[in-house]
Amino acid sequence: MMRSPGLVLAIVGCLAFTAGLAAAVGHIAGTPAPVSLPDVVVDHLAASGVEHPVTAVLLNFRSYDTLLEIGVLVIAGIAGISMARTTSLEDPELRTTDSLLYALQRWFVPLMLMLAGYLLWAGSDRPGGAFQAGAVLAASGVMMRLGGIPMEFLRPGLLLRIGLALGFAVFLLVALASAFGGEAFLAYPKAFTKPLIMTIETLLTFSIAMVLLALFVSAPVNQAQEPEEGEQK
Amino acid sequence: MTSSLLYAFAGVALCGIGLFGFIRLRHLLRKLMAFNLMGSGVFLVMVGLAQRQGEPDPVPQALVLTGIVVAIAATALAVVLIRRYYHLSGQTTLDESPKEPSQ
Numbered sequence: 001m002m003r004s005p006g007l008v009l010a011i012v013g014c015l016a017f018t019a020g021l022a023a024a025v026g027h028i029a030g031t032p033a034p035v036s037l038p039d040v041v042v043d044h045l046a047a048s049g050v051e052h053p054v055t056a057v058l059l060n061f062r063s064y065d066t067l068l069e070i071g072v073l074v075i076a077g078i079a080g081i082s083m084a085r086t087t088s089l090e091d092p093e094l095r096t097t098d099s100l101l102y103a104l105q106r107w108f109v110p111l112m113l114m115l116a117g118y119l120l121w122a123g124s125d126r127p128g129g130a131f132q133a134g135a136v137l138a139a140s141g142v143m144m145r146l147g148g149i150p151m152e153f154l155r156p157g158l159l160l161r162i163g164l165a166l167g168f169a170v171f172l173l174v175a176l177a178s179a180f181g182g183e184a185f186l187a188y189p190k191a192f193t194k195p196l197i198m199t200i201e202t203l204l205t206f207s208i209a210m211v212l213l214a215l216f217v218s219a220p221v222n223q224a225q226e227p228e229e230g231e232q233k
Numbered sequence: 234m235t236s237s238l239l240y241a242f243a244g245v246a247l248c249g250i251g252l253f254g255f256i257r258l259r260h261l262l263r264k265l266m267a268f269n270l271m272g273s274g275v276f277l278v279m280v281g282l283a284q285r286q287g288e289p290d291p292v293p294q295a296l297v298l299t300g301i302v303v304a305i306a307a308t309a310l311a312v313v314l315i316r317r318y319y320h321l322s323g324q325t326t327l328d329e330s331p332k333e334p335s336q
Contacts, residue, residue, distance in 0.1 A: 010256045018249030025241050025278060029285055037283075037292045053291035054298065062295060069299045076306040080313045131302050208302065215309035 049193030051125035058129065059197045063186050067175060070168045070204060077164050077211035080218045105147045112140035120205050124194075130201040134208030141213040154217050164214065167207025171200050237284045244277025259326045261315045265308065272304050 041053045041061065048056035058066050116136040123129030145151060153159040174196060179185040188196050247270055254267025276297045283290035319325055 007257070010253060014249050014253040014256070017252055018245060021245045021248055021278075022242060025238075025245055025282060028282060029238055029241070033286075036286075038288055038290050041291050054295050057291050057295035058298065062292070065296065065299055069303055072303050073306045076310045080310050083313045083317050129298075131298055135302075135305075211306060212309070215306060215313065218313055 049188070049197050050123070052123060052127065052129075054127070055123045055129050055197075055201075058131075059200060060188070060193070063171075063175075066204075067168075067171050067186065070171060070207060073208060073211045074164055074168050077214050080215040081160075083218060101147050105143060105149075109140050109144060112136055112143070116140070116205065116209075120201060123201060124198070130204040131208060133205045135212070137205060137209035138212035138216070141209060142216050145213070145217060154214060160210075160214065163210040164207060167200075167204040170203045174200060235285055235287070237281045237287075240281030241278050241285070242281075244274040244279075244281060247271070247274030247277060249274075259328065261318070261325055261327065262312075265311050265315065269304065269308060272300070276300060 038053070041057060044061070045051070045053060045056055048060040050056050050059070116133045119128040119136060120130060120133035121128070123133070141151070153163065174188070175186040178187050178189065181189065183189065251267045251269075251271030251274060254270065255264055258264050258267055279293045279297055280289075283293040315325075
């Protein structure tokens with residue numbers, strides 16, 4: 001049976017790509033690492049202000065990445081919102097009467113809010129942190145939205161803008177303040193390391209949850225509001 | 234050959250499968266999922282390769298954690314864009330002619 005040459009080409013190309021990647025991974029695995037990063041992290045953990053290595057890397061040693069990451073998130077959120085129709089934010093069709101969802105909501109939303117708070121706090125000395133807490137917070141927001149709970153702050157306006165930008169803005173402010181204060185960009189002052197990291201993490205949690213929730217909400221729900229361009233041809 | 238390396242090679246396989254899907258699948262949502270599969274493969278390679286000595290390495294783990302959150306946001310943005318595209322054009326593929334090329 002004759003198959004299209006495109007399919008054969010794709011299979012051969014993907015196999016070659018996989019083989020090349022596997023060879024690269026095998027080569028890297030075969031060469032010993034010149035520096036042991038875990039040891040370096042452990043050596044400097046005391047200076048980072050937190051006790052968990054991943055949180056220390058995220059918010060102190062490589063905080064530049066985290067700063068850029070929340071920047072990317074804010075941009076993605078803004079782009080998503082700009083695609084949305086504001087009318088779909090309060091769609092009456094979303095007001096469900098499903099009793100199971102209501103019951104779940106009553107039990108889960110407070111629990112999930114508590115869990116988000118715990119995860120945020122736990123990040124300083126065990127697995128957890130702003131990203132996990134933000135994800136849980138966003139998930140509880142999605143649940144509340146599916147249950148039709150009105151969330152006024154998600155309408156485009158001042159509150160939404162502040163919520164989206166807060167984490168990034170404060171992070172950037174701390175970075176610039178330390179740069180102008182004579183230290184390096186993003187080097188926290190020694191005395192305030194832990195409180196600064198906790199503040200940034202808390203605000204990051206809110207902003208991450210806000211971005212994810214806004215992206216969820218901004219998918220256009222009711223399609224019949226505008227005349228469709230596709231219909232006119 | 235440790236079990237961490239097994240994760241890395243599983244990530245390599247995921248990358249290959251994802252690339253194939255990304256090239257061959259026509260539906261935009263499937264393309265997006267294939268692309269995400271490639272991303273997951275990259276995460277597996279990073280984490281698996283870094284802990285081949287046995288102990289987990291916090292630096293790639295933090296980078297992957299950052300990457301996961303960015304990937305979620307990018308995926309959500311892509312879904313919004315795909316829905317908008319479908320809304321405007323009525324198509325789920327990028328082709329002008331939805332006809333399958335024969336032979």
